[in-house]
Amino acid sequence: MKIDEIQTAFYPSREITDPEFFVGRQDEIRKGILALQEEGSFIAIHGLRGVGKSSIAQQIRLIATGSTILPKMLKLNRFLPSKPFDFIVIYISADQYVRDTSDLIKRFLFGDNNNASLFSYTKTGDRKIEQIKEVFNAGGAARLMGFGIEASGSEEISYSTHLSDDLVQQFKTILGIVKKDNQSKSGILLLVDEFDVIKDKTGFSSLVKTCSDDIVKFGICGIANSITELIVNHTSIGRQLHSIEVEKMPKEELLGIIKRAEHHISNSIVFTSGAKEVISNQAEGFPYFIHLLGKQALLDAFEEGKKEIDGASIDKLNKQICDGRLNTIYEDIYHQAVKSSPQRELLLKLFAEEDADEIFTESVYKSAKDLEVSNPSQLMKELTQPQGELTLAVLVKVREQYYRFTDPVFKVYTRIRNWKYR
Numbered sequence: 001m002k003i004d005e006i007q008t009a010f011y012p013s014r015e016i017t018d019p020e021f022f023v024g025r026q027d028e029i030r031k032g033i034l035a036l037q038e039e040g041s042f043i044a045i046h047g048l049r050g051v052g053k054s055s056i057a058q059q060i061r062l063i064a065t066g067s068t069i070l071p072k073m074l075k076l077n078r079f080l081p082s083k084p085f086d087f088i089v090i091y092i093s094a095d096q097y098v099r100d101t102s103d104l105i106k107r108f109l110f111g112d113n114n115n116a117s118l119f120s121y122t123k124t125g126d127r128k129i130e131q132i133k134e135v136f137n138a139g140g141a142a143r144l145m146g147f148g149i150e151a152s153g154s155e156e157i158s159y160s161t162h163l164s165d166d167l168v169q170q171f172k173t174i175l176g177i178v179k180k181d182n183q184s185k186s187g188i189l190l191l192v193d194e195f196d197v198i199k200d201k202t203g204f205s206s207l208v209k210t211c212s213d214d215i216v217k218f219g220i221c222g223i224a225n226s227i228t229e230l231i232v233n234h235t236s237i238g239r240q241l242h243s244i245e246v247e248k249m250p251k252e253e254l255l256g257i258i259k260r261a262e263h264h265i266s267n268s269i270v271f272t273s274g275a276k277e278v279i280s281n282q283a284e285g286f287p288y289f290i291h292l293l294g295k296q297a298l299l300d301a302f303e304e305g306k307k308e309i310d311g312a313s314i315d316k317l318n319k320q321i322c323d324g325r326l327n328t329i330y331e332d333i334y335h336q337a338v339k340s341s342p343q344r345e346l347l348l349k350l351f352a353e354e355d356a357d358e359i360f361t362e363s364v365y366k367s368a369k370d371l372e373v374s375n376p377s378q379l380m381k382e383l384t385q386p387q388g389e390l391t392l393a394v395l396v397k398v399r400e401q402y403y404r405f406t407d408p409v410f411k412v413y414t415r416i417r418n419w420k421y422r
């Protein structure tokens with residue numbers, strides 16, 4: 001057996017792009033396939049952090065370009081249209097540079113490291129980009145395209161809002177050219193992942209409304225409990241909205257991920273049913289844990305020349321997590337949140353022990369006080385504000401006296417991990 005196979009059996013650090021490794025989610029994929037067939041539809045994939053949204057979005061992207069591997073695997077081929085899908089798909093992942101709808105349009109037009117620009121789908125191709133940039137510059141639309149100028153004062157903001165209709169029209173025109181130059185294609189799908197990080201989403205709904213038609217459709221993917229949380233004004237999108245809510249992963253599917261990995265390495269190393277049971281219970285519905293534990297267990301077995309991973313191997317692995325010896329970003333987050341305060345660690349652990357998603361602070365504070373933390377609220381700053389290199393705080397306030405873990409996977413991690421200070 002080769003190390004390469006071991007290394008590629010699990011994917012703890014990224015979404016699933018290869019359909020052969022995608023497990024379950026039949027309902028979500030069926031909804032996606034149906035949405036692709038509907039005129040002017042708008043796809044919104046949402047759910048908790050880390051449940052597998054991007055993986056679903058990636059599969060929808062692939063299916064839209066004509067791949068039938070996953071629909072066949074999930075026995076969904078009867079939902080595919082008789083004329084195969086052949087979409088142009090632009091898939092962008094919002095980051096800190098995409099601050100608002102204008103930035104988003106710019107990304108669609110000019111592409112990024114992972115994406116061709118929309119212009120590359122026109123007959124004149126990439127060569128035309130420079131020319132069009134010039135036109136934008138000359139026409140003053142450059143400020144909207146985010147070249148250089150930041151809107152700061154209120155006057156500028158209203159100016160840019162006023163002009164943005166113009167930008168939307170320009171964008172629509174370019175989409176029209178792409179359409180005309182690609183008449184054999186079944187559509188144009190514009191997908192935005194990490195949609196939740198875009199600070200100012202003003203104008204997005206109206207962009208979708210203005211530009212969607214028989215050929216063009218939009219899709220978004222992001223962290224949100226509900227569709228309202230993800231996109232304001234979504235009601236204006238109305239009946240075109242296809243909401244795909246991604247729940248935590250059911251246990252059979254978590255087990256399926258392990259089976260898929262075993263298959264990938266031709267069962268040269270297998271997990272006993274006891275080991276599978278422990279891992280899948282511990283994951284609490286988050287596929288990430290399956291990938292994390294599974295990969296480490298395989299590497300350990302490979303190193304020791306073992307053919308079987310049993311309960312004892314998993315116990316050993318758990319001990320590594322407990323001691324913070326497994327190399328994950330969650331370990332760093334844990335240290336940066338706790339810092340050097342045993343009392344803060346206690347408070348963090350208490351929050352993690354609460355089952356509710358939205359956690360009532362008073363009851364946590366009370367338990368903390370019972371355990372002789374004199375002033376728990378004073379320890380909250382480090383938990384509710386980004387620390388060190390972290391860009392996210394560990395806890396976020398949802399309403400008066402209620403907090404939620406920004407990353408539910410970290411909540412599970414905190415529960416599993418041993419005390420640093422006790």
Ligand SMILES: Nc1ncnc2c1ncn2[C@@H]1O[C@H](COP(=O)(O)OP(=O)(O)OP(=O)(O)O)[C@@H](O)[C@H]1O
Pocket residue numbers: 011012013014015016021022023024025048049050051052053054055056223257286287288291
């Ligand atoms: N259907 C699936 N089959 C196998 N593994 C999956 C599946 N969905 C997700 N995973 C795994 O779970 C982890 C999280 O997946 P993904 O990145 O898609 O989640 P997400 O909801 O987009 O996360 P975030 O909220 O951080 O953007 C990754 O390790 C990924 O490989």
Ligand SMILES: [Mg+2]
Pocket residue numbers: 053054055193194
């Ligand atoms: Mg994601």
